[in-house]
Amino acid sequence: MFRPLSLFVGLRYSKAKHKNKFVSFISMASIFGIVLGVAVLIVGLSTMNGFENALRDKLLSVIPHAELEVVKGDFEDETNILAQVRAHPGVTGASPYIVMNALLQNNIKMKALQMRAITPETETQVTAIEKYIKQGGWELLSTTDSSIILGEPVAKQLGLSVGEHVTLLLPQISSDKLRAPRKFMFTLTGTFKMGGQVDSTLGFIHINKAKEMLNLNHATGIAFKVDDVLQAQVLSREVAYSIPVYMYIKSWITSQGYLYQDIQMVKSLMYVILLLVVAVACFNIVSTLVMAVNEKRGDIAILKTMGADKWSLRAIFIVQGAFNGLVGCIFGALLGVYLAINLSSIFSTFEELLGRKLLSGDIYFIDYLPSQLDYKQVFIIAGVAFVMSVVATIYPAWTASNIEPAKELGYSH
Template sequence: MFKPLPAYIGLRYAGAQRRNDDSAGLVSFISGLSMIGLILGVALMIVVMSVMNGFDRELRERILGIMPHVTIYNGSPDVDWAQLRQQLVSDPAVLSAAEVWQVNALARRGAEVTPLLVQGVNPETITEVSNIGDFLESSSFDALLDPSEPGVVLGKGLAEKLGVEAGDYLSLIVPNNDSATGARKAARVAGFKVAQVFHSGTVLDQSLALVAWQQARTLAGGSGGAGVQLRVNEMLEANWIMRRLLQDLPRGNFYGTDWSRTHGNLYQAIQMSRNLVGLLVFLIIAIAAFNVVSTLVMVVIDKHADIAILRTMGASTRQILLTFVSQGALVGLVGAVVGGALGVLGSLTVTKLVAGLESLLGIQFLKSDVYPVDYLPSQLVWADVALVVAAGFLLSLLATLYPAFKASRVQPAAALRNE
């Protein structure tokens, strides 16, 4: 006979042997529901955690791959930016650096007007701190430097708002106020030819435009907005690195900002959403796991006579308890493992499934003007899979303790008297 005896009996109770009566059928039905609920809860938890990991990855690799970790500014027009860049990049915490001139402006095409962030870049250095080159053709940078027809590179969202595409023309407008007196002056306006429309699939498509360094300087009036963008070794330590670099620079008008100020709210929102959704799905798993309690309680009621016979044959209370723990553990193990497998499959395919559904229905669920990215990302982390499967199984195991204890307390004489 299969040993140990409690596991053998428990597995037979949980197996295919069913009597053709109403009580046995009801027990079987409820047991199946418990297992299905656990499977769905575990699978959903793994998919949700993978999607949240995907959003976190896209923030790090796409959004912060294009935007710098740190930017050091100076309001003086007399700064030697090339020398400052060399000084900053020599720091061991800095991976790379590039000059930038940032201008808040308005883009106009006919009657359409939209605000945007214009970055004046040096094509020779911008690709060292940004992966924007992954979304652009090499000829686009050359078009930015064309003196006869200065070019501009627009995000896809901006291009759609303005109704332009590569080869079209638009105007960039920068308000001009006297910072000393507050008096309004004529706005600075410059015409540009759209060199390329890039699609990064992120929120930056809705706000970012690139022009040549000198063109941005002209738009800014030669003052304000100039700086050096940095990529650092440890993204989460960007603020501390920025403060240390500012202390090492000579006294002047230097100041800085890091990604946590520009995209920190987005990062916090992703982490908060991950925790809240994870908690809610964990509660679903807990509910599904504790459905095992109702299943085993009904099994105990249905098996009163069997329990009494086992006791009269010499089975100890410990063996009876382990019998029903074994039955509940089998339900939990099957539910957690099958749910884990479905969750892994769902995590690996959810991006393509959602994209296919969008294509089939002709709608877009995620838009980069509302969400960080315009598609549903997913990143499977095996440690999360192991954690969720183990949690589902342990919760199911804990849920078996009460009905198993009640089964072990069944009195043989009282149970057989009612048969």
């Protein structure tokens, strides 16, 4: 005989057709619920992983991880301070900069934005926005021809093409009276497009030109990159406290951290909500097994009279319920993995059918639905779902083991 008996009988009960069709329906519904819950949870978490990856790889590649801005004046000991920042553990690169708020004018069209005056030779240590620049890179910036690089949306809004001139208006701060803004002529030498708000709010000029415009001898800020982006806030404070200058301390967490926090919050909510969906599906197994026990009362009584102990009877129904859970978890995991791997292409096809973009690159920092499958999460989700399905079998299995053979066989007689 096939051993162990509980496994043999339990698997037979799982595959056998129920006398009551409603029991069969509930059994299939519980399996389908587990499949759906596991698959959706895998796809949902893969999407959140994709957004988190895109945030790190794209958005955080074009904005500095941390910045130090002098409160008043500029960094007089700029060279030594730069060396000190670069030498700090956890810092991978640093570059000086100057930031100013300006107004760009082309005929009657105007656009306010933040001008970032950078050092082309060292900017690549801090950001990777250069790879999003059209028609070249930072070498387009020079002080001789007052060159400027703008985002494509800004250039379009101002009606500018590469090679054309644009006027930069710089406000003059005066405590006693209003003064007309100073005007500087620049040549548009390049445009960039990386997606999101950065394209519409930022422009680049050479740091030497900014020093000339503002009558400064040194940079007013130092941007740096760290090896662990989640430690940017801590590292920026450590670096700042080691420099004897009054400074404003900034990091990507203060400016863009809400995106990361939103992703983490949605991911946590997804875990809870979708695990509850899986739990509901798993506890459909309770209904299935309770009705199965009522169907098999005579069989249970016969097994008891033949010497089957309580744990053997319990194991039969635990195996039956666990089999349903295992089938649901396996098919759910396979479906979830397939959908997660192909999610971006499926989403693109859906957009084509609708005839419109659901994620706009002008608003978000990406214009596609990202997906990053984590097989560790797949195993955890499938494992938790299976454990929940096994737990759901305990009550019906316990009920089955407490059936009294004398009563059941007496009634059948």
